[in-house]
Amino acid sequence: MLLQFNQISKNFGGLQVLQGVQFHVPEGGIFGLIGPNGAGKTTVFNLITGLLRASSGNIVFDGQDIGNVAPHKITERGIARTFQNIRVFKEMTLLENVVVGMHDHLDYGFGGLLLNLGSFRKIEKEARERALELLSWVRLDHKAEMLADSLSYGEQRKLEFARALATKPKLLLLDEPVAGMNPAEKTELMAEIINIKQRGFSIFMIEHDMRFVMGLCDRIAVLNFGKIIAEGTPDEIKNNQEVIEAYLGKEEE
Numbered sequence: 298m299l300l301q302f303n304q305i306s307k308n309f310g311g312l313q314v315l316q317g318v319q320f321h322v323p324e325g326g327i328f329g330l331i332g333p334n335g336a337g338k339t340t341v342f343n344l345i346t347g348l349l350r351a352s353s354g355n356i357v358f359d360g361q362d363i364g365n366v367a368p369h370k371i372t373e374r375g376i377a378r379t380f381q382n383i384r385v386f387k388e389m390t391l392l393e394n395v396v397v398g399m400h401d402h403l404d405y406g407f408g409g410l411l412l413n414l415g416s417f418r419k420i421e422k423e424a425r426e427r428a429l430e431l432l433s434w435v436r437l438d439h440k441a442e443m444l445a446d447s448l449s450y451g452e453q454r455k456l457e458f459a460r461a462l463a464t465k466p467k468l469l470l471l472d473e474p475v476a477g478m479n480p481a482e483k484t485e486l487m488a489e490i491i492n493i494k495q496r497g498f499s500i501f502m503i504e505h506d507m508r509f510v511m512g513l514c515d516r517i518a519v520l521n522f523g524k525i526i527a528e529g530t531p532d533e534i535k536n537n538q539e540v541i542e543a544y545l546g547k548e549e550e
């Protein structure tokens with residue numbers, strides 16, 4: 298298993314947001330975490346990325362406990378994320394946005410920086426070429442030199458994907474990737490995510506849009522009031538009575 302979320306509880310003061318939550322994300326494929334508003338999904342992502350500390354339980358990524366690792370170190374170990382609210386640098390070009398994403402991973406070397414402008418330039422050139430390649434993965438390479446501000450909402454989301462992939466993550470976390478998108482944008486984004494999966498990346502997403510989750514994920518875990526109530530394939534989840542009552546039922550109301 299690539300990521301093990303083991304018996305995690307999280308309290309905010311007296312509020313118990315997660316209670317003994319356990320699920321395992323396999324390597325390869327797309328894993329989804331769904332659940333009603335306030336179920337605790339974002340808290341799960343914040344724990345995985347080191348922004349929050351669990352009250353009890355442990356999180357193992359790629360064989361190592363990451364429960365007390367700082368956020369930037371977790372990125373280095375191979376977890377990248379996108380956010381619910383799009384965070385691109387609007388006054389920078391698309392290419393610059395992606396190069397910034399890979400910055401921590403560029404190995405200039407101290408000597409290289411100080412003594413050898415040539416090798417510095419070479420690394421910069423390679424970074425730009427790699428960024429252009431990542432932009433081509435989400436079919437935005439033709440806009441590489443444009444400002445991110447000129448992109449549509451759906452395109453900005455794709456730019457975020459390219460930037461997250463710039464760190465060469467073993468696991469890509471997507472926090473409600475289709476929030477606020479129209480049906481056409483959703484369909485296109487679905488294709489992009491399948492593309493990323495087919496390039497061998499492991500993906501873990503939180504999403505509200507049931508059709509999107511059911512259509513994309515290989516496995517799904519359902520969180521309700523801070524507890525996992527089901528885990529399985531999309532078909533198993535669709536037909537689980539507790540899930541229907543807790544989540545799908547509410548959606549239909």
Ligand SMILES: Nc1ncnc2c1ncn2[C@@H]1O[C@H](COP(=O)(O)OP(=O)(O)OP(=O)(O)O)[C@@H](O)[C@H]1O
Pocket residue numbers: 309312314332333334335336337338339340341
């Ligand atoms: N830093 C915090 N301090 C106190 N309470 C918090 C904090 N972060 C989250 N909560 C509470 O924890 C609960 C779960 O929040 P969380 O954002 O994880 O849910 P969610 O499933 O992601 O919801 P949504 O789908 O609306 O984003 C909510 O009741 C929220 O108010």
